[in-house]
Amino acid sequence: LSVNPINLLDGLKRIEDGIAAIVAQGALPLAAGGDHLTTLPVLRAVAPKEPVGMIHFDAHSDTNDRYFGDNPYTHGTPFRRAIEEGLLDPKRVVQIGIRGSIYEPGEHDWAKAQGVRIIYMEEFVRRGAAAVMQEASDLVGDKPTYVTFDIDCIDPSMAPGTGTPELGGFTTREAQEMVRLLDGLHFAGADVVEVAPPFDLGGMTALAGATMMFELLCVMARSLADRKARG
Template sequence: MNKKTSNAEFQPLDSGVVPRFAGFPTFMRLPIAQADQVDVAIVGVPFDGGTTNRTGARHGPREIRNQSSLVRRVHHVTGFSPFDRFKCGDCGDAPVNPLDLMASLASIEEFFAKIHKARARPLTAGGDHLISLPILRALAKKGPVGLVHFDAHSDTYDSFFGNRFNHGTPFRRAIEEGLLDPKRVIQIGIRGAISDSSNYDFARDQGVRIVFIEEFAERGPKAVMAEARQLVGDHPTYVSFDIDALDPSIAPGTGTPEIGGITTREAQAMVRMLDGIDIIGADLVEVSPPLDPTGATALAGATMMFELLCVMASSRR
């Protein structure tokens, strides 16, 4: 089987035939596939070795799979079904070593390099935010890409406890390694007290556009996303959505929550405004199911992944 195979073989299970609570849990009830069979490889990275506060994001991919059984086929606003235009499949989890951070970074990069070689675009469920670094290493080998980044935190710090590889540093490392063009990076929803007044100096000095939550509230989603679209242009762009961009009253199951965040409605609207952008890949990170036994945070993550899938499909139409 290859990518010339009919889309009929890459459809979600019909909930009228197999109830949503039955069957094997896969992302959006899609079939298990290999990267060379699909246009979008939906994958998990069950790794939280980069967390600096509360752990548990290693369980994110499994619970997001469970909650994604509630994802339907057709987007209610656009009337668009990504499954009819795109071959999508659950391509499993990247291999990780819970006792060796650097070995995990290497194995994650290798996993995504194979997806990239197969010419599939990855849509990833994390895992903590450090996973974005090895993914970018795999996708940006030919040159730096742009980034639309939804988060409460800039993640451009230098180190914690002397360690330069953790979930607060991935985008600093990515800029230093030439994986991101900092002048085509926009970070939306940033908020919360910081440990030092210089915490944002690196990002600002590099030309990263930081939209703090106060500016977002004043300008609104449309104006902010119009700027984001203009900033990344028609060049290859990666999208990273940290679930803590959302207010913790909505998504409490995350390691470093910050009050005063974005609503799910605002987040959905903003992702939809990425329609037509050349998205080379996207991730949804920092869902920690043990911190939210209700499953609401994982459901928010699964729903945002469907929104991302729709705009990824649109960018390839």
């Protein structure tokens, strides 16, 4: 998609229009960001009439109100805006792998008050991928659900090329396992975001990002085929 690097709001509108054209053809979008703000216009395109659920892999909740002064549209605010705009059903949103530094003491309070399920990294370590993903699947149910994968959910030892790396993340193998456990989900679309090539080492983050997109493509294609076969 042709985005506008100078005008933020125009860039968001271009993404929304481009994804809307894909959705209008009956296809499921699989997007590659950009920073995590790029997910907001994708959600605007896939959920114009009713909110969707979301399974969100990330080190950060991205539900802040403002970043960089008083800016409501940044990589740390997309899901607050999406809930406010009625694009996401917060009671069908689960965030997995949250950890690391925060910007204010109550950073996650608003999300929790809306009903967002936050699974911190420590809980994931205790319970394991299978149990966590079973809960995520149960929470979103059989209604349309968007999957967003921030590459910084993976430990920076395996994916250093990102803007806000946080130690103590998933291994690439754990990330693959979790995405494969999305099999059968009623997909509304998906994306992989926050790969930053200038910060990469030997292309390892680019490889991780491309691999996660491939893993998502596989489960999306099979789930869609199964859904069509069932009528």
